[in-house]
Amino acid sequence: MIAGVDFTPVWEQRGALLSGIGTMALISVVSFALSIVGGLILAGMRRSRSVPIRVAGFVLIQVMRGIALYVLLLWLFFGLAAAGGFQFNPVPAGILALSLLNSAYMAEVFRAGYDAVPPGQKEAALALGLSRWTWFRTVHLPQVVQVSLPAMGNVFVDIVKDTSVLSVVGVTELMRESQRWAQFYDLPFEFYTAAAAIYLAIVLVVTVAWRRLERYSRRHLVHAEATPPRRRLLFGFALPGTR
Amino acid sequence: MPAGHDQDTAAGGPLLELRGVTKRFGDTTVLHPTDLQVRRGEVVCVIGPSGSGKSTLLRCVNFIAPPSDGVIVFDGEEYRPPTPHRLLPILGAREERRLTALRSEIGMVFQQFNVFPHLTARQNVALGLRKTRGLSRAQADERAQAELEKVGMGAKADAYPERLSGGQKQRVAIARALALDPKLMLFDEATSALDPELVAGILAIMRQLAQDGMTMLVVTHEMRFAMEVADRVIFMDHGRIVEQGPPAHFREPESERTRAFLSSILQEAV
Amino acid sequence: MVPVAAFDTSVITDNLDPLLDGLLLTVEVAAAGFGIAVVLGLPLALAGASVSPLLRAPATAWIALARGIPLLVVIFWLYYAAAQQGLFSLGDFSAGALALGLTGSGYMAEIYRSALNAVPAGQREAAAAIGLSRSQAFRLVLVPQAARTALPPAMNLFVMLLKGATLVSVIGMADMFYVAKLVAVNEFKPFELYTAAAVLIIGVTLVAALAAGVAERWLSRGQR
Numbered sequence: 001m002i003a004g005v006d007f008t009p010v011w012e013q014r015g016a017l018l019s020g021i022g023t024m025a026l027i028s029v030v031s032f033a034l035s036i037v038g039g040l041i042l043a044g045m046r047r048s049r050s051v052p053i054r055v056a057g058f059v060l061i062q063v064m065r066g067i068a069l070y071v072l073l074l075w076l077f078f079g080l081a082a083a084g085g086f087q088f089n090p091v092p093a094g095i096l097a098l099s100l101l102n103s104a105y106m107a108e109v110f111r112a113g114y115d116a117v118p119p120g121q122k123e124a125a126l127a128l129g130l131s132r133w134t135w136f137r138t139v140h141l142p143q144v145v146q147v148s149l150p151a152m153g154n155v156f157v158d159i160v161k162d163t164s165v166l167s168v169v170g171v172t173e174l175m176r177e178s179q180r181w182a183q184f185y186d187l188p189f190e191f192y193t194a195a196a197a198i199y200l201a202i203v204l205v206v207t208v209a210w211r212r213l214e215r216y217s218r219r220h221l222v223h224a225e226a227t228p229p230r231r232r233l234l235f236g237f238a239l240p241g242t243r
Numbered sequence: 244m245p246a247g248h249d250q251d252t253a254a255g256g257p258l259l260e261l262r263g264v265t266k267r268f269g270d271t272t273v274l275h276p277t278d279l280q281v282r283r284g285e286v287v288c289v290i291g292p293s294g295s296g297k298s299t300l301l302r303c304v305n306f307i308a309p310p311s312d313g314v315i316v317f318d319g320e321e322y323r324p325p326t327p328h329r330l331l332p333i334l335g336a337r338e339e340r341r342l343t344a345l346r347s348e349i350g351m352v353f354q355q356f357n358v359f360p361h362l363t364a365r366q367n368v369a370l371g372l373r374k375t376r377g378l379s380r381a382q383a384d385e386r387a388q389a390e391l392e393k394v395g396m397g398a399k400a401d402a403y404p405e406r407l408s409g410g411q412k413q414r415v416a417i418a419r420a421l422a423l424d425p426k427l428m429l430f431d432e433a434t435s436a437l438d439p440e441l442v443a444g445i446l447a448i449m450r451q452l453a454q455d456g457m458t459m460l461v462v463t464h465e466m467r468f469a470m471e472v473a474d475r476v477i478f479m480d481h482g483r484i485v486e487q488g489p490p491a492h493f494r495e496p497e498s499e500r501t502r503a504f505l506s507s508i509l510q511e512a513v
Numbered sequence: 514m515v516p517v518a519a520f521d522t523s524v525i526t527d528n529l530d531p532l533l534d535g536l537l538l539t540v541e542v543a544a545a546g547f548g549i550a551v552v553l554g555l556p557l558a559l560a561g562a563s564v565s566p567l568l569r570a571p572a573t574a575w576i577a578l579a580r581g582i583p584l585l586v587v588i589f590w591l592y593y594a595a596a597q598q599g600l601f602s603l604g605d606f607s608a609g610a611l612a613l614g615l616t617g618s619g620y621m622a623e624i625y626r627s628a629l630n631a632v633p634a635g636q637r638e639a640a641a642a643i644g645l646s647r648s649q650a651f652r653l654v655l656v657p658q659a660a661r662t663a664l665p666p667a668m669n670l671f672v673m674l675l676k677g678a679t680l681v682s683v684i685g686m687a688d689m690f691y692v693a694k695l696v697a698v699n700e701f702k703p704f705e706l707y708t709a710a711a712v713l714i715i716g717v718t719l720v721a722a723l724a725a726g727v728a729e730r731w732l733s734r735g736q737r
Contacts, residue, residue: 005598066718068676071711074690078697079707164583168683175585188593196582196590203581307638329564339647347644357639361657370653371643419643429642 009185010194013177020177021198024163027095027173031163032156034099039106046111057107064104069165072097077169094166098159105155113148146217153210157203164199174198257316258283258458259304259427264313266299274299275482276313281427286459288469291479292504297462300479301429304460305349306342317345318426347375350420354432356412358404364391364415365400368422376423390418394448410441417448428452430461466508478504524702525709528692532706535689536713542609542686543678547671549614554621562626572622579619584677587612592684609681613674620670628663629655668725675718689713 010017045057076097081088117140125135167176174195182191259281266274274296281287289297302308304315306322315322322345328334359367368387372378378386391397394414404412413433420428430449434442446468453459453472463469469476470490477487478501486498496502525532560572592608595601603611632655640650682688693710697703 062719062722063715066672066715066722067711068679068714068718070679071676071690071714075707075711078694079704079711082697083704161581161583164585165680167585175583175589178586179589182593187597188589189595189597192586192590192594196586199583199586200578200581204577302638305642307641327564330567332563332565343641343644343646346641349642351639351642353635353639353642355633355635357633357635359636359639359654359658361661371645374649374653375644416639423643 005190006187007190007194009181009187010190013181016177016181017174017194017198020172020174021202023091023171024160024173024202027091027098027163027166027171028156028160031095031098031102031159034095035102035106035155035159036152038099038103039110042103042107043110043114046107047114061104061107064101065108067101069097069101069162070168072101073165073169088169090166090169090171094163094169094171098162098166102155102159105158106152109148109151109155110144112151113144116147117143149210149214149217153207153214156210157206160203160206161199256283257281258285258318259460260316261300261304262314262316264300264303264310264315266296266303266308267311273482274303274310277484279477279484281458281460283458284456285474286453286457286461286472287475287477288473289460289462289477289479290464290466290469290504290508291485295479296482297479298431299482301351301431301460301462304427304429305346305351307346307351309342318348320345343375347371347423348425349427349429350423350425351429352413352416352420352431352433354435356404356409356416356436358407358412358415358419360404363401363403364396364407364418367404367415368419371419371423386422387418390422391415393421394418395444408441409437410444413437413441413445414448417445421452426458428457428459430459430463432462432464435464464508466505480504521702521705524696524700524705528696528706531692531696532689532710532713535687535692535710536717538606538686539678539681539688539714540675540717542606542681542688543613543671543675545606545610546613546617546674546678549610550617550621550670550674551667553614553618554625557618557622558625558629561622562629576619576622579616582616584612584616585680585683587616588680588684605681605684605686608684609678609686612681613677616677617670617674620673621667624663624666624670625659628659628666631662632658665725665729668721668728672718672721672725675714675721679714 042057042061045053046061048054048057073094076093077088077090121139121143122135125139126132130139163171163173164175166173167179170176178191178195182188185191257280259279261277261279263276263278264274265272265276277300279287279300289300291297299308303310303313304317306315306325309324311324313324322342325335325338325342358364359370362370365384365387368390369378369380369383372383372386373380376383388397388400391400391414394417396411396414396418399407399411399415404415407415417433433449434445437445442465446465449459449461449468450472461469461473470493473490475487476490476493478485478493478496478498480500486492486496486501493501493505496505557572557575560568561576563569563572588609591603591612592605595603636654636658637650640654641647645653679688679690682690685691689710690707693706697706700706
């Protein structure tokens with residue numbers, strides 16, 4: 001049974017796996033940044049004074065939340081590309097798909113954060129004679145970001161995990177490399193166990209680092225100590241919504 | 244009536260005795276070592292400012308908040324703080340069963356009613372009868388209906404709590420406690436969360452219960468009720484019993500703190 | 514760019530039955546995974562909230578694994594890796610359902626935990642005060658109330674698993690995308706088939722997501 005486990009090929013292919021991790025990191029970070037931008041745009045649409053824009057924002061968010069990443073990738077790479085007679089470059093197309101879908105989640109995160117800031121803050125700022133833009137920039141946005149940080153961390157972790165799906169369209173990230181070498185050596189147990197461990201480790205590191213960032217963002221709050229203690233559970237924060 | 248099954252035992256003997264009962268949360272002591280006896284049929288009212296440890300005292304009696312230290316003797320049986328079994332909580336199962344049995348002998352009425360929102364008024368009352376007294380559903384429903392009639396809620400037996408007013412919820416909660424024929428009733432500020440016009444109805448039920456001979460330990464802010472109904476009044480402050488005696492005693496209390504508290508209460512009433 | 518005029522609906526209608534059969538398979542594997550998650554999640558949540566580190570530590574580790582490893586990796590591990598080591602050998606449907614269930618259990622535990630925490634402490638006290646044992650109080654008082662709170666996020670989890678279930682075709686389960694791929698190759702109508710498949714699955718997830726939203730609003734209405 002377990003006796004035949006041999007991890008030396010995994011170690012021999014560490015270069016390939018590392019390059020897969022690099023690709024994953026690059027895609028994750030870029031997609032996360034684009035999701036923030038997309039999320040802000042969608043959240044802004046939801047708060048627009050124009051009804052059609054508001055409705056469009058709502059529909060876009062709902063539809064994107066209903067689309068599985070795998071489905072979107074298949075459609076882009078095997079449906080759309082074939083119909084148009086062209087080929088997608090896997091990395092940018094993967095980033096595009098990840099960013100599109102996660103913009104919708106990010107928009108929901110920002111919306112919740114926006115609602116969580118007490119309206120008295122706006123009244124107070126305007127009463128001080130701040131312009132709307134100054135209020136938004138100096139009073140509102142920092143508070144929204146702070147309230148939204150934990151949920152943004154969830155989206156980031158999900159993006160990191162979801163990069164594995166890009167392997168099906170040929171992005172040579174960690175999962176693709178693992179698959180390739182698992183087949184090459186015919187050692188799926190070793191390579192997929194290693195992949196699982198690496199993903200887990202990366203997610204843990206990201207989670208812990210994000211906690212630090214959250215604490216840093218709260219550093220100026222006198223009651224930072226008084227905020228309810230985080231759950232013992234490592235992944236104890238609330239679900240970001242429909243995933 | 245609830246008082247019925249105490250007749251065979253010596254009336255007036257101690258039903259409840261607290262010896263050195265203490266409650267600590269971490270480093271803060273909310274209840275300093277406290278001794279207290281309650282005789283059968285006695286009505287004891289506990290008064291004092293908020294945070295004085297009155298509610299904690301009550302919660303220690305039925306181990307809803309187990310005391311950190313001390314002994315509680317109820318109906319001749321001794322109960323001590325359960326040993327914490329952090330590693331294997333299952334080891335505490337026997338002690339826990341004994342405490343569960345104790346609780347079913349003691350009725351409790353809460354400030355926030357704590358009726359079960361997913362059950363109708365009748366089901367609220369019947370639940371304890373079925374699960375701790377082993378009654379069949381039909382027997383329990385019948386008894387529950389009778390208990391609800393006694394507190395004037397017979398017509399609302401099928402209503403869910405969200406359709407009831409605060410006073411009605413509290414009536415259901417009282418019926419729920421009385422249905423189990425408790426030997427002792429604990430009232431934890433039973434009228435504090437009620438609108439003023441609903442207070443009198445609840446107090447009337449409590450007064451009737453006292454007249455019927457129920458042993459009662461009542462935490463309350465209603466001074467007039469305490470003065471009229473109590474056999475003994477206890478004043479607590481900062482987690483200690485400061486002063487106790489018959490209601491008349493509190494017309495001329497000894498302690499300065501008691502006097503200050505009473506005058507603040509009276510001012511509120513005016 | 515996309516030749517809309519050439520969009521051939523007949524290739525979809527001709528193959529609608531196998532496509533819908535495939536869709537049903539996806540829904541089934543998601544439902545099976547959801548069932549596993551619902552069953553596993555509760556003991557996991559209870560163990561995670563236990564005072565005993567003997568229960569808490571494994572529950573915490575389980576939840577970390579469930580939420581930290583991508584679904585695709587779990588599917589591959591259960592299907593290929595476990596079989597290679599002779600641990601167990603699963604069919605594509607079982608491997609997919611188990612992967613979804615294990616991943617979902619970590620999320621479900623969290624849903625149970627917060628739903629149970631949302632029941633006011635007074636309910637527990639009142640249950641104890643009428644002499645209910647801990648397990649009775651849990652079954653008869655806490656669970657019925659927590660279930661209301663847990664339902665909407667649980668339905669959201671189902672939507673998440675439904676989307677995850679589309680991945681099971683990577684280990685060869687003959688779901689809708691598998692069918693779409695076969696037909697697309699044979700008839701060379703990939704755009705039509707993938708679009709149809711995508712629209713169908715999005716329709717199902719949207720309906721489930723909408724139902725979750727409706728349930729959320731409906732349940733938050735009656736509460737005190």
